[in-house]
Amino acid sequence: MVGLEELVCKRDERPLFAPLTMTVNGGDCVEVLGPNGAGKTTLLRTIAGLHKQYDGVYDCANFIFQGHRIGLDELMTPLENLAWFGSLQGAKFNDQVMQDMLLKVGMAKLALTPCQRLSQGQQRRVAMAKWLLSSAKVWLLDEPYTSLDRAGQDLLNEVLAEHCGKGGVVMAATHVPLRVGKLRTLNVIPSEADS
């Protein structure tokens, strides 16, 4: 579902890491590992089509992307954010379904509170509901554990495992080890600093 072939991301015309080749199939959970500054974020942004400077080939369709920035409008409620996210992809989510998802991530009580009053961790949970609602097969997640509490991290693991179990794909850049059944690793090795 995701294919990388000799993919090298670049910034300011300089390669960030050694070429990456990988074929990710349905059900795979891929941990993108690498030291700080290796280009994990840039790799995910490239696959999501946000970063355009690269050599090599990649192929990825039907995905969602979760970056450092949560991607919720702080003036709107979680419910409105979810509905908006659906309309971005031309889908219309049923109210009932949205509520179920918010319940699942433990945010049902705050469904009608503007996001600016939610904590970072709570906003992350809302984002999780967003992934669950979308029909995307591939989840590209950048540091998904950030600002989540213990329970939240457990929830995340559960959600990821469930997604992979249904034949979905997760690619996550993280420093916290993922606890998901079948785990694959993609090592991002920074290219030698060219002086």
Added chain:
Amino acid sequence: MFAPLFARELRVLLRNRGAVFNPMAFMFLAVMLFAVGSPLTDNSRAQFGGAILWIIVLLTNMLSLDSLFRRDYDNGVLEQVISTAAVPFVAVLSRMLVQWIGTGLLMTLLAPLLCLFLGLPNQAIPITMLALLLGTPALSLLGAVGAAITVGFSRGGILLGLLVLPMFLPVLIFGASAISQAVAGEGSSAPLYWLAFISMLALTIGPFATTAGLRISLQMQ
């Protein structure tokens, strides 16, 4: 797909009242400064009122453009739009349209008040409103390109002005002369047609260029 996205933007506009209210307050403040700073006689009011009005409209629009994509850029909504939307163009277009509603359309509705404060005769009010209605879309659409390119800089304000104000010049010329011709009691259909043409041209290139500009700016993160 357009309707729900457009509705969302409208809702944001209603909740983010500062983004609408502050530029309008600035506009009236600027009108006051002009009126007090230059002792306009009745004659010169009729002569320069249109130009002053349009200059203030231009500056107000430029100020509000700086925040057009700023919030969406900072909170990650923009990268969601560009990466996951089925057609990012539609979302961007609806954002631009709502920006126009919050500035250009509002200014059009407030035009009688502006005319009153600037001492323009009553007979000029309909033409002034029409000129604003036809000319301000060009400001929002062309200005959005500059806003998209500068959104990646933490302080893009002055640069934004430098980029978009030269492109606003035709709107100023035709807009101001539409009003001055109306004041003089002449027909002002020629400048009005031109304003409509410029807005149409801006509509054909603005949204595409803005989306392209946002794609560039998102790579700066």
Added chain:
Amino acid sequence: MNPQFETLNEFFAMGGHALYVWLAYGSTIGVLLGNFFMLRSAKKRQLRELKWSARVAAEELATENE
């Protein structure tokens, strides 16, 4: 086609417009020439730098091969 001026003095006077004509031509020629020479010196400086770094690179390569 004949010269429009009888004497050299007349030519320099430009019919009373000397200041403007010579200012305009002087500034144009000055800018064009100045720009040309500035570019040339920039090019020379760059060539010197590149030659230097090429030599450094070549010597490094030679020591590596030994």
Added chain:
Amino acid sequence: MSLKELWHKLGSPRWFYQMSSPWVTAFGFAAALLLVIGVIWGLVYAPQDYQQGNSFRIMYVHVPAAMVAQSVYIGMGVAGFVLFVWRMKLADVAIAACLPFGVMLTTLALFTGGVWGRPTWGTWWEWDGRTVSTLVLLFLFIGIYALREAIVDVELRGRASALLAMVGTINIPVIKYSVEWWNTLHQPASFTISEKPTMPPEMWLPLLVMVLGIYCYAAHNIMSRMRIEILQRESRTQWVRNLFVVDKVSGT
């Protein structure tokens, strides 16, 4: 060489560097020759204007500068299009080279315009249609310049300035027309300094020579700037190093 081949080769800065060398020299000599002929022709042989007298001769330096400055901007817009659509690196080099030259030429046109305005209008600065168009052109150049200064990443800098140059180029006709229109409304009842349609050949021929001369100068200047820029950007590549290693061997 077919057009398609040429197109592919243009993608390689190295190829441009090697092929441009004789062209730079040729344009340089052509510019020198044409400008010397044009200046002498314009200063000495062209007839006086019946109204403006000898100050009319300023036209021969002012009009070409203004014309070519505008062409340089449009050229930049075309380069922007090429960069945007085909991601051709050379186009970014061209934009980078056009910018300083364009700013310089536009400023020169404004300055000589003012110097010409003093004896004709009685003022150094008049808000004439041409003045305004040229001033807007200068602001358009400065805008792109400022944008390029603000972006660090080479590729993004190129793409952003390409986008802006394209939008600006589309806008230039509208701006020019609107300014002309404005000018006919506000122009005081004095004569305009423009090439009158009745201008006799002995007046416009030197102008033609000067225009061609400035075009050649522009080609020479922009190409040499591009060559410097290419060497700068590719200084780490083997082909640039080889250029100088060979020099050294043949020199010893």
